[in-house]
Amino acid sequence: MTNINQTTIPAGKAKYGVDAxxxxxxxxxxxxxxxxxxxxxxxxxxxxxxxxxxxxxxxxxxxxxxxxxxxxxxxHGKFIHRDRMLNLINWTGDEQVLDVGTGKGLLMIGAAKRLSTGKSIGIDIWNAEDLTGNNVENAMKNAELESVKDKVEIMNENAMEMSFADESFDVILTNMCLHNIYNKEGRKIACAEISRVLKKGGTAIVADWRHVREYKRNFDEFGLSTKLLPANYLTTFPAVGMVMVKK
Known part of the structure; x- marks a missing residue:
């Protein structure tokens, strides 16, 4: 695990990049x-x-x-999609939040804006092919520009091997990330890690354009409660489906 010290000086408006x-x-x-x-x-x-x-x-x-x-x-569409994901959570403000595959911080920062005493942590390995300007520095810069730097933490972490203790997070979010793990067993390991670090009573929202039913089966196998949510064909392309997971 590598903690990223947030020292970037912001300039301009937050930019969340072009996907793929x-x-x-x-x-x-x-x-x-x-x-x-x-x-x-x-x-x-x-x-x-x-x-x-x-x-x-x-x-x-x-x-x-x-x-x-x-x-x-x-x-445009991913901002609507982000809000749709965040609106599925009944926020109290003190949640510990994890964004798996944070990229430039879209979900991490969006969640942080709904927190008072809570913390929003973003993890990624920052693959440049996934997003323009996809790096730690830009994620940190966006957090500062959005005035949530004191509520976020950014780490270099692999979704298949998280360093967090069991049951660390009230809310786990991930969007368009897990399909980048190209083998089925690896995706199952990532789902197992999400299950492990999710607190009892916590909620995970897993969104992707592929393998969503596979993710649901994995979480079902791990004994969690799951619900498939319909893909949004109007604001996401390819259409992104979601599974809501409760522990």
């Missing part, structure tokens, strides 16, 4: 290339075979729309 920038870039490039093929090469001859490329216009449009919707989520 590489995916957005690739979709946009694919859209442009496909459109250019349709425009400049409407008919491609391969030997004696003529291939009409007009049908690619649908693929081009689909890729372009995907890029736009993902960007819209990053710039």
């Amino acid at each position: 920038p590489g995916v957005i870039r690739n979709l946009a490039l694919a859209s442009v290339v496909l459109f250019l093929i349709v425009i400049f090469f409407p008919l491609i001859k391969i030997g004696s075979v003529d291939i009409e490329t007009g049908g690619l216009i649908w693929s081009a449009g689909g890729c372009g729309l995907g890029a736009i919707l993902m960007l819209a989520y990053s710039l």
Whole structure:
């Protein structure tokens, strides 16, 4: 475990980055290339075979729309989604909160704003491919800019191997994080760690665009109470589902 000493001097407005920038870039490039093929090469001859490329216009449009919707989520939708997650908790203000995969601190900071005497801790390994500007310094800077630096703590921690004691947190939040663990057993270990550090009577909200039913089965197996919540197709893309977990 590494505690991060918050010493960054803030400047400007908090910025929470663009999610999956590489995916957005690739979709946009694919859209442009496909459109250019349709425009400049409407008919491609391969030997004696003529291939009409007009049908690619649908693929081009689909890729372009995907890029736009993902960007819209990053710039607007994820703030609505964050509030939806936070509104599922009956806050008293003294909670100990953990944000697993905090990135630039969106959930950690959002939770901190609902606390009085409580503490909001964000953990991550800060993969640059997941989010633009995804690093400890920017997470700390956002906490200061949002005036919650005294209510947060940021740590380098792996979701599959947390250093916290059993039953440390009243609330655990994680969004678009666990799918980045590419093997099923690893995701189950992460769910087990969330279960371990969640207090009796506590609540975890696990949101993701993949594997949500798998997470539910894991928590069910660990003896926790679970409830699947419907994906929000209007403000998240890809649509993000959630499972509410109570211990």
